[in-house]
Amino acid sequence: MYNVIDAKHIRKRYGDKAALDGLDLNVPAGSIHGLLGPNGAGKTTLVRVLSTLVRADGGTARVAGFDVARQPDRVRGAIGLVGQHAAVDEVLSATQNLVMFGRLCHLPAARARQRAAELLDRFGLADTGDKAVQHFSGGMRRRLDLAAGMVLAPRVLFLDEPTTGLDPRGRAEVWAAVRRLAADGTTVLLTTQYLDEADQLADRISVVDRGRVVADGTPDELKSRLGDDRLEVVARHTADVAALADALAAFGPVTVDPDRRRVTVSVHDRIAALGAAMRFDVEDVTLRRPTLDEVFLHLTGQEVATA
Template sequence: MPYGEDGEVAIEATALTKRYGEKAALDGFDLKVPAGSVCALLGPNGAGKTTAVRILTTLLRPDSGTAVVAGHDAVRDLSAVRYRIGLVGQDASLDEVLSGRENLVLFGRLYHLSAGQARARAAELLDQFGLTEAADRSVAGYSGGMRRRLDLAASLILTPPVLFLDEPTTGLDPRARIEVWQAIRSLVGGGTTVLLTTQYLEEADQLADRIAVIDAGRVVAEGTPDELKAKVGPDRVETVTRKPSLDEVFLHLTGRSARTITSQEAASA
């Protein structure tokens, strides 16, 4: 169905492949994300998550396969796709010398907004992400959560319908992670489609309508959080009648049988 109609698909990848020498970063990667939803791409380091995002955001060409984003071919129609997406990478793309407001105005000008339009859009985004009080402070003094929210704001200068978030909360403390989660929920509530890569199971569970598990460059499982949980088996409750010793914790975590633990192993526990 064409993009822009009810039930449309915002992101669709079909049989994407990408190799680096003998290494297959993507090996038949398929994905379909309905508009207005959050899809979490979950997998270990090296599974192909970032490669997939780079292809879908036109930063990398696949060796084969097709990718359509917001109704446009991400391989042949780069400009149209770039105009309709936002991207928040693993590293914040902010100038720490500038204030939060100055950063957003700068991005607005890079997107060819007039000076007045850029200032107005910056003010809107600062208010939307709860950064108005810190707007005129240098970004060097921002907390991790504030920087990530400002990075999100910068990706939304043109209000793109599709937003890519590549491990947006890596390295953040729990409070900062929750702040970013709240910002993402607010965006989705406004109709934005989000593709989120993460290594955090809790993050995928909290934010995603659907989860695609990727390993060795291809999707190996897909479904809602509840559907994927159901594949593991029924719920299990374990009761502990006493507090375990550190030795027992060590043996449980390492999967070893009960035996004498060396002083070196005990120290590493």
């Protein structure tokens, strides 16, 4: 499959800090690819390199078939970029914002107005076109940001932490808009700190830590790296937690949350472990697969945001 983003050994330093330390990344055309990692991992720096805003110190990268260092104008003509902070003017209406972006992209006036109407309809904002952006909710504002990034119908859209600071409804609105973009053929590179966002949206995920990709795969492939299922048991009585933990330790590594009376164990023989747990007076029992949170903690020793 054609890789619309192909980056090899990308390096970038700021002073004595290596923001990118030989990072490799391949993103197939038409996919949503997630970059998952904590603040400072190098995600935003990589987006800036791939979108020609920052020049790498080493390595090579091609976006939509063009070299980011030698053909920056061709790259810019093929991409859209939605940064962490809103780029729209709050005093202008949604329509005025999109027309302005169209004109800045050298669209004729009539075509800019037509494109604005198309995008407002596409992003569920058709009935807000004459409303000042300052009256928009966070989710509506972010969807307008996405629309602005799509004025020239780019082949590749870079989204840098698009839902930071949004409430659950706003995040759901943005997720739905991103899914529609991918369904229409746009390749999306999404950076995020949110595990559930990567799990919900991404076809593949690259886990970034200290300027390198430390793991890559589908969400299910990454979860399978930890192998065994997780058995979570909540004891009804605090006095039983220690004994429950001792009993389950025979089946694998145990973690204990005494405040919630919860014991978690990685198990291979789920039937035997369940039998051992049920000898106690328990309030709840859950058997599940590993989470991306556990994968990330296993790979990097750090935790990332879950909401």
